[in-house]
Amino acid sequence: MNKDELMVKVLGFAGKVQGNKYLTAISQGLMQTLPILMIGSIALLLAVLPIDAWQGLITDLGIKAKLLAGSTLTTSLIALYSCFCxxxxxxxxxxxxxxxxxxxxxxxxxxxxxxNEGALDTSWLSAQGLFAAMIASLVCTRIYVLCIEKNLTIKMPEGVPGFVQRSFQTLFPAIISGAVAMVASFLFGLTSYGSFAQMIYSVVAIPLQGLSGNVWSLVFIVFIQMILWFFGIHGSLVVGSFITALYLPMDTANMDALAAGLSNSELPHILGKTFYGLYAGIGGAGGTLSLLIVILIFAKAKKNKTLGKLAIVPGCFTINEPVVFGYPLILNPIMAIPFIITPLVQILVAYAAIAVGLVPRLTGIQVPFGMPILLNGFMAGGWQHAILQIICIAIGVAIWFPFFKLSDKKDYELELSGEVTGE
Structure with a gap:
């Protein structure tokens, strides 16, 4: 298989994944819950802030219970919000x-x-029920859409207001979807699992969490992401659905554990969507903030100096398209190795530092995309994670340096020869 054939296959696969309606719905739906998660994260952060004077103040004022309620009504109900979205x-x-x-x-x-004794078991509305919520929403929505497409609807006579027509149009599909859910609930109640949610949790969620809880699974996902980036495909968008679906429940589980009073060392997960955001390529896919630092310090070619000055500020906010497409790193054989290897090494270093206890586990608090590097680490896990980010950036600098020097030397020689102006 030659390079062109391989690229066609990669592009075709990536296009199918990115264009899949179900994965897109999961990814965009979970992204829509971010404001709710942010509210819960901030409330939880304020409730457990380990400062004695602050804890005494919010306890005396009766605010702590309200802050914990803010977390309970957001992150602890994430499955419910996700289901709708x-x-x-x-x-x-x-x-x-x-x-x-x-x-x-x-x-x-x-x-x-x-x-649970005739009452709704709210524990299934949290991260524990997230996979069941995903499947239920996809299946029942698809049934609803199919009924609409097949015209299995109640048609109202002309002259009836539009909002009334729309209500009756959705009535029959809604009844069918709801009936399917009720029949499924009855049938799963007859099994050893006792319910659909318990079955999904036992058969799907626990194995997936066990798999994704292994750092090598995250390394593999990011490796695929970087291969796609190398071919010019926005790999972060392609794998985003998998990252959110697999790792967001880990964050919410950690937040629930923290709200329940567990210490940081007792939190169930090291990995999570927050971990991915902080360490799976600092400054953007490929760990390109390290490359920009190398460019600013060591570049001789004028075009590279100019690019470094233009791209460093966006890079600090995890926006790296200027350097990825401007250098370019796409289909660049010299830079392919550090482009792919740097984020993998940064993941492993960060994971090891947390696993051995040098750095505390992340609580799962969600930090908005675009938050400046180091500040996002501080907000998500404290000063230790900001320091760990600095260490990972320095390691990235060491990885990028020899490859950049080789590439920059060629660019500089072309500028000296007059073949490239550097403007």
Whole structure:
């Protein structure tokens, strides 16, 4: 297989993944929950801030209970919020009513949620029930959309207001989707699992969490991401669905554990979506903040000096398209090795530092994308993580340096020969 054939296959695979309606709905739906997670993260951070004077103040004022409630009603209900958003996004993919689909998804998920002595078991509305919520929303929304597409709807006579027509149009598909969920709930209640949510948690969620909890799984995912980037495909978008689906539940589980009073060392997970955001390529895919530092210090070619000055500020905010496409790093055989290897090494170094206890485990607090490097580490895990980011950046500098020097030497020689002006 030659290079062109390989590239065609890679592009085809990436296009199918990126264009998959179900993965897109999961990715965009979970992204829509970010404001809710941010509220819960900030509330939890304020509630457990380890400063005696602060703890005494919020306890005396009765604020601590309210802050913990803010976490409970957000991160501890993440499955419920995600269910609505995923159903909404899937319906939008099929150009149907997203709100109706989101409501049907929530109803179906609640029907499939186990009861505890006749009352709804709210533990399944947290990260524990997230995979069940995903599946319930995808299946029931797809049934709803299929009914609409097959015209299995109630048609109202002309002259009836539009909002009334839309309500009746969705009525029959909603009934069918809800009926399917109720039948499924009854049938799963007859199994040894007792419920659909318990079955999904036992058969799907636990094995996936065990797999994704292994650092080598994250290394493999990021390796695929970087291969796609090398071929000019936005690898972060392609693997984003998998990262969010696999690692966000780990963050929410850590936040729930922290809210329940567990110490940082007792938190269940080292990895999470926050870990990925902090360490899987600092400054952007490929760990290009390290490359920009190398460029600013060691570049001789004028074009590289100019690029470094232009790209360093966006790079500090994890925006690295200027250097990825401006250098370029795409299809650049000299720079391919550090481009792919740097984020993998940064992941392993960060994981090892946390695993041996040199740096505390991340609590799962969500930090918005675009937060400046070091500040995002400080907000997510304290000063220790900001220091760990500096160490990982320095390691990235060491990896990028010899490859950049070789590439820059060629660019400089071309400028001296007059073949390239450097302007």
């Amino acid at each position: 995923i159903g909404y996004q899937l319906a939008i993919q099929y150009k149907q009513d997203g709100i109706a689909a989101g409501l049907i998804s929530v109803f179906s998920f609640l029907v499939l949620t186990p009861l």
